[in-house]
Amino acid sequence: MIFRRRAEPAASEQPERAAGYGLLASAVVALAPLVAGWPWWLTAALGLLFGWRFLMLRRGWPAPGGLLRVVLMVLLVALVWRQYGTIFGRDAGSGLLALMLALKFLELRRLRDYMIAVFLIYFLILVGFLYSQAPWLVLYLLAVFVATTATLVRLAVPGLRGRRATRLALVLLVQALPLMLAMHLLFPRLPGPLWGLPQDAYTGLTGLSEEMQPGSINELSQSDEIAFRAEFPGARPRPAELYWRALVLTRTDGRRWTRAPESVVQLRRAADSTALLYTLTLEPSNKPWLPALELPARVPAGARLRTSFVLEAPQPVRTRMLIEMSADTRHRLPDPDPGERAATLALPAVSARVAALARELHAGRSDAETARAALGHFREQDFYYTLTPPLLGDDPVDEFLFESRRGFCEHYAAAFVTLMRAAGIPARIVTGYQGGEYNPNGRYFIVRQSDAHAWAEVWLAGRGWTRADPTAAIAPERIEYGAEALRRLLAGGTRPGQLPAEGVRQALALGWLEGVQRQARLAFDAVQNGWQRWVLGYDLRRQRELLAAIGLGGLNAARLLGVLALIVALLFGAYLMVTRQRAPRLDPVQRAYRKFGRRLARVGLARAPHEGARDYAERSAAARPDLAAELRAISAEYLQLRYREHGDAQAFVRRVAGFRPRRRGVSRRRPGPPENSRR
Numbered sequence: 001m002i003f004r005r006r007a008e009p010a011a012s013e014q015p016e017r018a019a020g021y022g023l024l025a026s027a028v029v030a031l032a033p034l035v036a037g038w039p040w041w042l043t044a045a046l047g048l049l050f051g052w053r054f055l056m057l058r059r060g061w062p063a064p065g066g067l068l069r070v071v072l073m074v075l076l077v078a079l080v081w082r083q084y085g086t087i088f089g090r091d092a093g094s095g096l097l098a099l100m101l102a103l104k105f106l107e108l109r110r111l112r113d114y115m116i117a118v119f120l121i122y123f124l125i126l127v128g129f130l131y132s133q134a135p136w137l138v139l140y141l142l143a144v145f146v147a148t149t150a151t152l153v154r155l156a157v158p159g160l161r162g163r164r165a166t167r168l169a170l171v172l173l174v175q176a177l178p179l180m181l182a183m184h185l186l187f188p189r190l191p192g193p194l195w196g197l198p199q200d201a202y203t204g205l206t207g208l209s210e211e212m213q214p215g216s217i218n219e220l221s222q223s224d225e226i227a228f229r230a231e232f233p234g235a236r237p238r239p240a241e242l243y244w245r246a247l248v249l250t251r252t253d254g255r256r257w258t259r260a261p262e263s264v265v266q267l268r269r270a271a272d273s274t275a276l277l278y279t280l281t282l283e284p285s286n287k288p289w290l291p292a293l294e295l296p297a298r299v300p301a302g303a304r305l306r307t308s309f310v311l312e313a314p315q316p317v318r319t320r321m322l323i324e325m326s327a328d329t330r331h332r333l334p335d336p337d338p339g340e341r342a343a344t345l346a347l348p349a350v351s352a353r354v355a356a357l358a359r360e361l362h363a364g365r366s367d368a369e370t371a372r373a374a375l376g377h378f379r380e381q382d383f384y385y386t387l388t389p390p391l392l393g394d395d396p397v398d399e400f401l402f403e404s405r406r407g408f409c410e411h412y413a414a415a416f417v418t419l420m421r422a423a424g425i426p427a428r429i430v431t432g433y434q435g436g437e438y439n440p441n442g443r444y445f446i447v448r449q450s451d452a453h454a455w456a457e458v459w460l461a462g463r464g465w466t467r468a469d470p471t472a473a474i475a476p477e478r479i480e481y482g483a484e485a486l487r488r489l490l491a492g493g494t495r496p497g498q499l500p501a502e503g504v505r506q507a508l509a510l511g512w513l514e515g516v517q518r519q520a521r522l523a524f525d526a527v528q529n530g531w532q533r534w535v536l537g538y539d540l541r542r543q544r545e546l547l548a549a550i551g552l553g554g555l556n557a558a559r560l561l562g563v564l565a566l567i568v569a570l571l572f573g574a575y576l577m578v579t580r581q582r583a584p585r586l587d588p589v590q591r592a593y594r595k596f597g598r599r600l601a602r603v604g605l606a607r608a609p610h611e612g613a614r615d616y617a618e619r620s621a622a623a624r625p626d627l628a629a630e631l632r633a634i635s636a637e638y639l640q641l642r643y644r645e646h647g648d649a650q651a652f653v654r655r656v657a658g659f660r661p662r663r664r665g666v667s668r669r670r671p672g673p674p675e676n677s678r679r
Contacts, residue, residue: 018162020057022151023117024050024105030124030144031098033137039083042095045076049102056106064106073103094127114155121148135531146170178571186564188557189540208246208289208431208452212257212410223449227433228291229281229529231444237276239435240479241329243455243467244291244447246432248308254348255396257414257429260340262306267299275326281532282321288312291432291447293327294467300324307340308428309333320537332464336426344426344459350418351398358422367425368460374419375473378412381405385412385475385496387487409478412470413454426459430467435482441526450483477504589641589649592656596634603661613639627661634659 028050035043055061064072076099077087084092101120108114125141125148149169154160230242250260275297282290290303290311299305300323304312313321336344350358361373382405389407392399397418400411407415413429420427434453436445455469472479475496478486485508489496494507510518534542547553547560555563586594597607597616605620617635621628634655641647 017057019114019151019154020108022147022154022162023108023114023121024053024057026121026144026148026151027101027105027117027124029147030121030128030141033128033140034094034098034124034131037091037131038095041079042083042099045079046098046102049099049105053102053105053108063109069103069106073100076103090130094124094130097124097127111155115152118148118152118155133536135528142173146173149173175575179568182564182567182571184535184538185543185546186560186567188560189538189543208285208287210247210259210287212249212414212429212431212454213255225449226283227285227447227449227451228283229444229446230436231279231281231442233277233279236438236443236445239438239445239482242433242435242445242447243294243453244433245294245296245310245430246289246291247430248306248310248457249429249431250343251346252348252414252418254350255394260343262308262310264304265307267296267305275328277324277326280321280323280325281529281537282317282323284318284320286316286318288314288316290317290323292325293329295328295331295333296325297328297331298324298326320532322533322537322539322541335464336459341426341459344428345421345424347418347421350422351395353402354398354418355422357401358419361419362423362425367458368463368466370423370425371420371458371460371466371468374416375468375470378416378470379473379497383407383412383474385471385478385486385490387490409471410454412474413456416456416468416470420456420458428457430455430457434479437482437484437522439522439525439529441523442529444529446525448483450487453483480504481508588653589638592653593638593642596638596656596659599659599661603663613642624661624664630659 031046035046052061056063077096080087080092080096080099084095086092087096097120101117101124104113104117104120108117122145125144128137128141146166146169149172150162150165153165153168154162157165247259248262249257251258276293278293280291290300290313292311295309296305296311299311302314303323304314306312357377361377362370365373384406385408386406387408389411390404392404396411397415400407400415410429410431417427417429431452431454433447433451434455435451436447438445453471455467455471457465458468460466469479475486477489477496481504486496489504489507492507499507544553547555552560552563593613600620601607603624605623607616611619613635617631621631624631634652637647637652637655641649641652
């Protein structure tokens with residue numbers, strides 16, 4: 001049957017309806033952070049199934065039969081397979097798990113079913129961390145954990161009110177925090193992770209591509225995702241000096257620029273004492289490039305240095321990385337060998353107009369003067385810097401130089417390098433990031449994907465490879481104030497390069513509300529950066545730094561485990577001391593009556609746990625008639641003082657102190673001498 005009413009379990013096995021509502025609410029809020037990444041049909045299916053369960057609780061709808069549940073399961077598995085091409089991986093696996101949980105809700109009847117659903121929700125809470133480990137999500141999922149644990153408590157203790165169950169769940173969480181903290185800080189860190197994320201966990205990551213064509217960097221400029229953070233222990237450089245070198249593009253077909261094969265080289269010079277030291281906290285990008293200030297004076301452990309002085313990791317960056325770096329701003333790149341020189345002069349056929357402009361710029365000038373003349377051409381002619389350049393055809397350089405004259409940084413860099421090569425000057429494109437937003441709360445720069453930039457390098461005799469940034473000629477505000485400032489100028493209708501410095505500062509001045517919003521955003525980012533460093537990025541190196549700071553730097557892993565075991569034992573001991581059952585504080589009357597009971601127990605008249613004072617006295621009097629009068633008098637006086645609250649408490653205490661019963665056959669008098677001794 002599709003719908004049927006099955007025999008209900010015994011009343012002792014049926015959880016309360018309130019616990020059913022709580023479990024349903026916990027499932028919904030646990031899945032809320034995951035919904036944004038799922039297709040619409042999966043969210044709709046979950047809504048229908050959870051709504052069905054709600055009506056089963058609310059209106060007593062019958063549970064679906066086994067056949068219908070099997071059909072629904074097969075259909076949902078098929079839909080997941082059709083959507084993702086698999087049932088494994090982060091997205092497919094989490095979606096399928098959520099659907100199976102929703103189906104499980106349709107057959108909840110016994111306590112065992114509810115317990116299974118609770119632990120599935122716990123697992124879904126862990127799944128949420130596969131998508132993000134932001135502090136706000138951690139707080140949210142902790143709240144979900146408390147709500148789910150409160151439901152578990154109500155399942156274990158029927159009749160417990162929701163507020164009391166939530167309070168108990170919070171107490172359990174708070175009690176676990178010291179142990180969690182000790183395990184996080186002191187458990188020996190391994191050099192690598194114990195497990196890795198599925199491959200589809202990295203599909204949404206953004207970063208610089210290894211090729212450039214019109215519009216490729218412009219796509220990154222629309223993203224506010226953080227690429228990395230840079231912290232300088234000493235004096236920080238100006239934003240205009242922050243050119244973060246990532247890739248060097250040499251080959252071109254006239255439209256697309258790509259990398260040339262490069263070998264791995266060794267850094268043969270020692271780091272200068274004047275090198276600029278800084279620390280990069282690199283966000284996952286699924287790319288191997290390691291942006292570095294020009295020029296890197298140190299190769300981080302595990303990284304590789306290419307011929308063009310770009311750094312890359314051996315594997316794509318899929319986890320947050322903390323890298324100690326240094327830059328030597330005075331060092332210059334080595335001269336190109338014949339093969340590299342030929343590659344940086346290679347150029348496909350260019351239009352007659354481009355060739356004529358290159359000859360005009362180079363006529364009677366040295367190579368350095370030609371480069372300056374090309375930059376002046378961009379600055380003096382009717383060129384515009386825009387974030388929404390027009391589409392270009394098959395010859396983008398010709399169309400840009402002579403027709404549209406509107407473009408982004410990659411348009412200017414590609415046109416400049418093409419002109420230099422057409423004039424016989426070796427040139428190439430460098431892509432990376434430029435600038436960054438300074439955060440005074442943490443004293444570091446925030447470099448976003450929107451700070452992605454392309455510039456040029458030309459080889460000049462006696463000077464080597466020299467940076468030439470056409471964007472600085474046409475839109476100096478982009479270099480001096482950053483990409484975000486340029487976007488604000490363009491949104492306000494201001495043409496880059498037209499205002500004096502004071503006018504630019506006035507145009508970029510923030511209002512009161514905007515200033516408060518910016519400060520709040522930077523403060524939140526500082527909190528997030530600290531969270532990433534000391535929680536998510538707490539690795540072997542940071543653990544060693546912490547142990548050295550507290551005087552435990554010489555401990556190996558085995559001894560560290562011993563210290564951790566001792567701390568755990570102390571925590572458990574403290575927990576037992578705090579939570580142990582303490583004897584209730586008794587007033588003098590209660591203490592005296594307990595002494596009365598102990599003395600009777602010594603003569604074989606122990607009080608039963610269920611026995612009241614009067615019944616105890618009567619039973620004891622029947623067993624010991626010789627003590628009956630005193631037993632009844634003491635018990636009656638105790639009841640008067642205990643329940644009617646009148647009488648002389650001190651007299652009662654003295655009377656009990658004088659009550660000293662003896663076992664049968666034992667005389668109360670002291671033994672005297674034998675009769676014959678008196679004669």
